[in-house]
Amino acid sequence: MDKKQRRALVGLWLVFTLALVGWLSYSMFKSEDKTVFMPGPLTGGHHQIGVACTACHTDPLTSGEVIQQACVNCHGEDRKKPVDSHPRAKFTDPRNADTLENIDARQCITCHTEHQPDMTGNNGLTQPVDFCVHCHRDIGDDRPSHQGMAFDTCNSAGCHNFHNNRALYTDFLIKHLHEPDLLVSRTLPAREFADVLGEIVDYPADRYPVTPLADGDADVPQGVQLAAADHGDWLETAHANAGVNCSACHLVAPAENEKPEWTDTPDHRACAQCHSLEVARFQRGKHGMRLAVDLPPMTTGEARLPMKPETAHEQLGCNGCHSAHRFDTRAAAVEGCLGCHADNHSLAYKDSPHYALWQKELNGEGEPGSGVSCASCHMPRVNFDVNDWMSRILVDHNQNATLSPNEKMIRPACLHCHGLGYTLDALADPALIENNFRGMPAVHVKSMALAEADLKRAEAERAGSGAD
Ligand code: HEC
Ligand code: HEC
Ligand code: HEC
Ligand code: HEC
Ligand code: HEC
Ligand code: HEC
Ligand code: HEC
Ligand code: HEC
Ligand code: HEC
Ligand code: HEC
Structure with missing residues (x-):
């Protein structure tokens, strides 16, 4: 040639x-179908947004920093102190530069890459579980209590998480030493949305003043028919009582700057006018994450978790749990969930002492907040910062915020009623989770005892140095 x-x-x-x-x-x-170009399937956390490649890739040869920014766009709020004890800022600090020699902890994809099912473990982790060794090799010298421990146990249930340690750090354990299994006071905080309406700046009180509506006030347009029972549901419940008329949900603009039109099927965008926080949180968990990237709502037929087969076409919008026009939150908290979920844990719930407590509350025998529904654990009532000057009790509609790892459930749920030591043991026992907490924990986590030993050692040292 x-x-x-x-x-x-x-x-x-x-x-x-x-x-x-x-x-x-x-x-x-x-x-249309871009999934054929994926090098491998997505992890369980992201499988629902598989067709939305652009959520992570802006162009086909996306580089490190672009992907990093995509991760931060969706997860950034949770990857800061105090909810994250190894935030990126820790590793961009030059004093910790030496720790990056073996593992670049500044990049999310160092530990969570995609399209690689063979190397993906729990919580989307794509590193061997003993990766803590890269930076904490000397822990046995610094803490005598940790001598001889294997590095594949650091991340075990009830010990440490890489990110969220809010219920696991030493001072917190010490504060909760020797608590009884069941606390004396055992109730969840009360909801307060209606009480703080006046302080919510973007609430449309100009259009829908918060005063009860009567039968004749309904602004039904001509030609629209609503069954009498449904009309009664509206009239008797929270919305009509708070001045929320038919048009508030049903009159929506098809697109921005267009004239509002009546629709028979209002979706989350209608609700967002008044419940923007619920909608925002909903879109950050597996129930609503598709809406965040403009995909149609998730259906049970596409789920990886076991679901009731007869509901395969059920869509996961707000109506999935709150059916019109009663919007009954008590039905949503248990019966709603069991309309779709059919894994062993969910099905076992009705045999648990927690369900008995929930029934007592519904019957009026237990005080408000003493029952434990599915929502008490998966959609807890949390004190949420609305903005710089106000916080309120919010029903967290991101039902993943207390999962993976499950220690994130301790503070917002269990600690309202149980001691910390008991809770750590219960959440570390897979069989107890599978049967939805019927029976006592069969596992014992050593964290409380280690924290107490640390405390005693520090006290002894202090006493020793005092005697000199
Ligand atoms: C949740 C985020 C996410 C989504 C959604 C996603 N990917 Fe990826 N993808 C990644 C990550 C992370 C990598 C690894 C990048 C690296 O190692 O630099 C990757 C790598 C790739 C690569 C290899 C490119 C390279 O630089 O080596 C291809 C091709 C790819 N993805 C295609 C797709 C397609 C097609 C879709 C949509 C059907 C998609 N991805 C959806 C996160 C995602
Ligand atoms: C469009 C928003 C979005 C983007 C972009 C995104 N995620 Fe996610 N991710 C989610 C949602 C929603 C979940 C499911 C809820 C949860 O587990 O918090 C999730 C779940 C996860 C999980 C938990 C997986 C499990 O099995 O428990 C990890 C880890 C994760 N994401 C890391 C990343 C990383 C790393 C990137 C960047 C490559 C990324 N995410 C990009 C929205 C996103
Ligand atoms: C890339 C290096 C690196 C890796 C990997 C790493 N850490 Fe750390 N870790 C640090 C640094 C730096 C600190 C801060 C040290 C200090 O302030 O004394 C720290 C602090 C801690 C602390 C105490 C402070 C706190 O806020 O909780 C614990 C516990 C901890 N790490 C556990 C772990 C566990 C468990 C793993 C593995 C799952 C792990 N670390 C992986 C670098 C790392
Ligand atoms: C050095 C390894 C490492 C790096 C870097 C890392 N993670 Fe993780 N991540 C883990 C481990 C280990 C878990 C399992 C739960 C735990 O220990 O906190 C986890 C769990 C998660 C989860 C599910 C649980 C939770 O607490 O939300 C998400 C989401 C997540 N990581 C997102 C990210 C994002 C986004 C980044 C980048 C800003 C990132 N991670 C960087 C190791 C890492
Ligand atoms: C808080 C929001 C809200 C209010 C207030 C409300 N609706 Fe609805 N309505 C809905 C939702 C959500 C659906 C169900 C949409 C679906 O199935 O997709 C619905 C369904 C309907 C339907 C069609 C299906 C059916 O059940 O017949 C009609 C008609 C209707 N509403 C009329 C009314 C009238 C009349 C009023 C006032 C008396 C009213 N709505 C008040 C949210 C609301
Ligand atoms: C114009 C404002 C407005 C709109 C639009 C609206 N709501 Fe409401 N909603 C309220 C107010 C105000 C309350 C509190 C009433 C109370 O607790 O007294 C409320 C309460 C609720 C409750 C609690 C009910 C209870 O019994 O405690 C649910 C659930 C609810 N809304 C769901 C929805 C859904 C779903 C949509 C969309 C289909 C929607 N809302 C649309 C204003 C609105
Ligand atoms: C998975 C089921 C489920 C879905 C889907 C759901 N909710 Fe809820 N929602 C609940 C439960 C359960 C409660 C009551 C929890 C409690 O009492 O602690 C509730 C409570 C509420 C409340 C009352 C909050 C308060 O602080 O008083 C509002 C408002 C609400 N939901 C709006 C919405 C909107 C808007 C959507 C759609 C984005 C939605 N919900 C989707 C289950 C759900
Ligand atoms: C309309 C059907 C439907 C209803 C009603 C429903 N869910 Fe779900 N749920 C789903 C689907 C679909 C997923 C996503 C499964 C997947 O991605 O594999 C899901 C995911 C979850 C997850 C996340 C599990 C994980 O491993 O990340 C939890 C927890 C959960 N639901 C709890 C609840 C609770 C509690 C209720 C009631 C308050 C409820 N769900 C109501 C369909 C439903
Ligand atoms: C006392 C608290 C509590 C109650 C009540 C509760 N759960 Fe759970 N749920 C958990 C914990 C803890 C996990 C396990 C998280 C882990 O370790 O992965 C879990 C896991 C799940 C999962 C994920 C299952 C999987 O295989 O990934 C679903 C779905 C779920 N719960 C739905 C429900 C439903 C539906 C109800 C009510 C019928 C309910 N839960 C009642 C605490 C609770
Ligand atoms: C609103 C209060 C409340 C919350 C929240 C709560 N529990 Fe309970 N739990 C109780 C009460 C009260 C009992 C005792 C019921 C009885 O013996 O009749 C109980 C019983 C138990 C039992 C023993 C069941 C048996 O058969 O003896 C376990 C295990 C348990 N809870 C674990 C948890 C865990 C883990 C969490 C958090 C994910 C949690 N609970 C959240 C109130 C609560």
């Missing part, structure tokens, strides 16, 4: 390669 021929071949090769790259990028980002 002479020089000329070779140059022609290289040129031809270049043209082909560029055409291929062009076609691939066009197909990946313009065609």
